Amino acid sequence: MLNTTTGELVLGIVGTGLMGRGIAQISAQAGIDVWLFDARSGAAEEAHAAVAATLDTLAAKGKLDTAAVAAAVARLHVADALADLAGCRIVIEAIVENLDAKRDLFRQLEDVVADDCILATNTSSLPVTNIAAACRLPGRVGGFHFFSPVPLMKVVEVIDSVLGEPWIGDALSGLARRIGHRPVRASDTPGFIVNHAGRGYLTESLRVLGEGITQPADLDRIMRGAGFRMGPCELLDLTGLDVSHPVMESIYGQYYQEPRYRPSPITRQRLAAGLLGRKSGRGFYIYLDGKALPVPEEAIPPAGPTPVWVSRRDPARRDQVLALIKACDARLDDGETPGADSVCIVLPLGHDATTAALAEGLDARRTVAVDPLGLARHITLMSTPVTLPAFRDTARAALGHAGLPLTTIHDSPGFVAQRVLAMIVNIGCDIAQQRIATPDDIDGAVTLGLGYPKGPLAFGDALGAQTVLDILDALHGFYRDPRYRPSPWLIRRARLGVSLLTPEN
Ligand SMILES: NC(=O)c1ccc[n+]([C@@H]2O[C@H](COP(=O)([O-])OP(=O)(O)OC[C@H]3O[C@@H](n4cnc5c(N)ncnc54)[C@H](O)[C@@H]3O)[C@@H](O)[C@H]2O)c1
Incomplete structure (x- = not known):
């Protein structure tokens, strides 16, 4: 329903706490008339005052002009009763995270608003379908999941319930764009996209x-x-x-x-x-x-006379390690095979130091693994259970004076970053495989909602889909835990040699 005098959209917000206030602020700033209702007496007035104060602060910082603040505040109205929302075209609830409370509210709202009014829920964890199922017209219910703080987190998940009509999601996506947020569309599944x-x-x-x-x-x-x-x-x-x-x-x-x-x-x-x-x-x-309180970083010992030999299995990454050794003034063993006293550096992907040492026929007591990914920013060293401390210290000294942070860990297939990144990519791939959202929306939701430097699928492309698959296969083989089984989305795109962002035709 439109405002009969201006022909503009009228929005209702029920629940005027942290989230309701944020949604009200950006909507009023976008020129939308907003009616605020809260079950606690006086809460909607408090929200009105709080949003006005926030806008005043933005004006004082020079981020808004005073005319814009006055116009936005004039669009905020306090509703004394739910019945005051009768003229709203969209109502967004941001009340307590309780299924029965939300179902009750939506049933009451249906007695108040017109049959074509959209009812949206800001729930972060409840199934939207279960809320919709309580309604007389369940097709009009959609999820509209904002993140805190709403004005700064520029993404909103638009959730299609099993009972929802597609135009509901389209309309909510349009509203999201109007208030300056990126809508990402997801089917009603646990955690939606971001969580x-x-x-x-x-x-x-x-x-x-x-x-x-x-x-x-x-x-x-x-x-x-x-x-x-x-x-x-x-x-x-x-x-x-x-x-x-x-x-x-x-x-x-x-x-x-x-x-x-x-x-x-x-x-x-x-x-x-x-x-x-x-x-x-x-x-x-x-x-x-x-x-x-700061936790001290590990101290790097001074470089000693023991030579350092680096595996020749991956020439490009070997060159990166050699450059670090040179920068640290350490002694290099450049032989085809390691000398009898040398530290043996291996560069495994998905494997632990023990597996890498055995695969190359090296002495595990002298072997230290270096994570070959991300060497430009951080050095991670990993020892086998039997690596002698003197050899581990030689490796730390040979790489740790190049101005990059260095961390030494115990044996782990895929070090730390490799396995964590592989899991992020794999779960992102499975969200795509389950058709919960488009590849583009998955990456958009994660970069904006979680602040990751890349979305899971772009991360996978940057590492290489085949590399991620190799890491997961190695983890799966080592632990024999289905946790690490690769998603079909990843397997197929790695085999085809195409981007993980490639949708189905
Ligand atoms: N806080 C977050 O970071 C966040 C993020 C995304 C989604 N959410 C979801 O948003 C919703 C609101 O969260 P919040 O953090 O703003 O909570 P909040 O406690 O700050 O505000 C909730 C408001 O709803 C009112 N209320 C409770 N029951 C009501 C009812 N039946 N009718 C009308 N008003 C009622 C309360 O008086 C309160 O003012 C929840 O569903 C929550 O899961 C929260």
């Missing part, structure tokens, strides 16, 4: 911790070195385990124990212990005055 795709980074990182491969601060350093703004443990500390652990359990349960999404006992136990993260002052890090 589904985010499983790879967190659960694989926790698995790495659970296996004793490295410590939280080193894990974070390695993943920042791979281009992520925040390491997984920093991210978990920021979100709080009270929020993120239940999401991990919920998605795992909703997908009937799909091993790719298997949560970790680490976070369950830490949640029980109250180690929530920043909000409790202690998580993976300890916080003082809101700042994490």
Whole structure:
């Protein structure tokens, strides 16, 4: 229904807390009339005042002009009763995350609004279909999942319920564009796109911790070195385990124990212990005055006389390692095979140092593996269980004085970054395979919603689909865990040699 005097869209927002206010702000700024309703008396007025204050602050910073602020504030109206939303063409609910409460609200709204009014839910974890199923006209219900803070997170997931009519998603996508957000369209599945795709980074990182491969601060350093703004443990500390652990359990349960999404006992136990993260002052890090106490980096020993031999199996990556050795003034063993006293450097993809040493017929006590991916930003070294400390230190000295951060980890197939990236790509591929969203929307949702430097499919293309497949096959073979089985989407595109962003014809 249109505003009868202006012919403009009228939007209703029910639930005027954190999310409702953000949606109201950007809608009013986009020239839309907004009616605010909240069940708690006085809450809608508070929201009105809070949005006006936010707009004033933006004006004071010179980001908005005062006329635009006045116009936006004039478009915000407080509804005293749900019945005041009768003239709305779209109503977005952002009330408490409870299925019964949302179903009740939508049933009440249907008695108030016109039959062609769209009812949208901002739920982040409930099935939109289950909300729609409670309605007299379930086809008009859609998901409209914003991220916090709404004005800054420029993406919204538009969810098509099983009962939804396609024009609902089209209309919500149009509204998203009008308010300056990118709509990404997804079918109604657990975690939609963003919370589904985010499983790879967190659960694989926790698995790495659970296996004793490295410590939280080193894990974070390695993943920042791979281009992520925040390491997984920093991210978990920021979100709080009270929020993120239940999401991990919920998605795992909703997908009937799909091993790719298997949560970790680490976070369950830490949640029980109250180690929530920043909000409790202690998580993976300890916080003082809101700042994490620094965890010292490993000290690099000075270069010694022991020569360093580098595997010749991958000439291009060998050259990169040789350049680092040169920059560190270390002694090189340039023989076809390693001399009797040399450290042996191997460069495995998807394999651990032990497997690589045995495959090349090297002495495992003298072998150290270097992650051949991402050598330009971060050096990760990995020893076999029997690598002698003196040889490990020689390798650290031979590579650790080139001005790049260096981290030493225990044996792991796919080091840390390789396996975490491979899981991100694989889960992104499976989201595409399940037709939850288009490849383009998957990558758009992840870059905007999670702040990753690339979407999962573009990450896969950058690494090479065949390389990702090789890493996953190696992980799968080593652990014999179906968690690492590659998605059909990845297998086919790797075989065909085409981009992972290639949709079905
Ligand atoms: N906070 C986030 O980061 C985030 C992100 C995406 C989605 N969401 C979803 O958005 C919704 C709202 O989250 P929020 O963080 O803004 O919550 P909030 O607690 O800040 O605000 C909820 C508001 O809804 C009101 N309310 C509760 N029940 C109501 C009812 N039956 N009718 C009318 N008003 C009612 C409350 O009084 C409150 O003002 C939830 O479904 C949540 O899962 C939240």
